[in-house]
Amino acid sequence: MAKMMKTFVMKKIGEVGFMEKPVPDDPVANGAIIKTTTALVCTSDVHTVKGAIGERFDHTLGHEAVGIVDRVGHAVKLFKPGDRIAVNAITPCYKCHNCQRGFPSQCSEPLGGWKFANIKAGSFAEYFHVNDADANLTHIPESVSDEAACYTTDMMSTGFKGAENADIVLGGSAVVFGAGPVGQMAAVGARLLGAGQVIVVDCVPHRLKLAEDYGCDVTINFEKADAVEEIMKLTNGEGVDSAIEAVGAQLPFEMAINCTRPGGTISNAGYHGEGDYINIPRLGWGVGMAEKTIRTLLCPGGSERMTRLLRLIENGRVDPTKLTSHHFKFDELEKAFWMMDSKEDNVIKPVIHFE
Secondary structure, eight states: OOOEEEEEEEEETTEEEEEEEEOOOOOOTTOEEEEEEEEEOOHHHHHHHTTTTOOOSSEEOOOOEEEEEEEEOTTOOSOOTTOEEEEOSOOOOSOSHHHHTTOGGGOSSTTTTOOBTTTBOOSSBSEEEESSHHHHEEEOOTTSOHHHHHGGGTHHHHHHHHHHHTTOOTTOEEEEEOOSHHHHHHHHHHHHTTOSEEEEEESOHHHHHHHHHTTOSEEEETTTSOHHHHHHHHTTTSOEEEEEEOSOSHHHHHHHHHTEEEEEEEEEOSOOOSOSOOOOOTTTTGGGTSOOEEEEOOOOOSHHHHHHHHHHHHTTSOOGGGGEEEEEEGGGHHHHHHHHHHTGGGOSEEEEEOO
8 A cells, every 4th residue: 555645735726735645656767756854835836826827636736845865766876865955946857859958947848847836746745756866956065954955946046047147247237126035036146146236126114124134235115116217316317237027027027127228138037927918118128129138037957056056055155044934834834825825924935844
């Protein structure tokens, strides 16, 4: 009889809950089975449950987790049972056409690198499977806590890629729209990449305060001031070199385009979970001829990137645990999930402890 485990699932659109499922029993030749120790709840999980990627039934949620290797396939060479590991939210095969073209996040098909809680069971379970383990698992340094390491799986990787895609100019100006976890890490990434002026726009005071704690230079509450006007004043009427949209909504996307100088870059790191179209402001775009670049991204994965992100934590360049606002046990996960939906109690990021 199969050994059973507790999982947290999307029962159908709009409904979640716990259910028992069999423990994965076959890691496959190149795969691994991970015993989960720590996980994070993401707003993307909420989008999924609300139907952003279509109907799912009894589908295990979660894509941000770290744990202990339980079993590996016979072809896995770099990891063994007992290893403490992190695994990115994106787990490409690194063999298909898109991976070989240099777009592993789009593995096999659009968004195909995003497997957890999309095209396979996610990590809100006592055990979960990872494909292509040697390429997708990373050893966690002894000095890095599980909680800190968990942030590398999505929030750091996505936020930093938002900054990387924004073509940050050394000494130049950058603005981040949205001071949620991804936006906070995008602002940190902009500073690390050398931006001379980092601006963060949001309307939630405690999130703006956290951005200041992370070292951003100016915060703007867009409910109290016209953000684009304020940004233009701060940049002597020229606009910023780089704008990062970290919300996934029409208004901040428009503001990002409108406040970017000709020849600048707009980096979209937000998950647009609603609607059929995202509109581009015609004049802000220079009627299509202002030479503004719009770049998009899906969280980059892979062991090499994860190792680099963990190195930033290990050597004190960033402390992602400042994002942690709440702690929950695994059996309290439903409360944490709906808290991320309502944003109650000043939630930023809830940590789920399995042990």
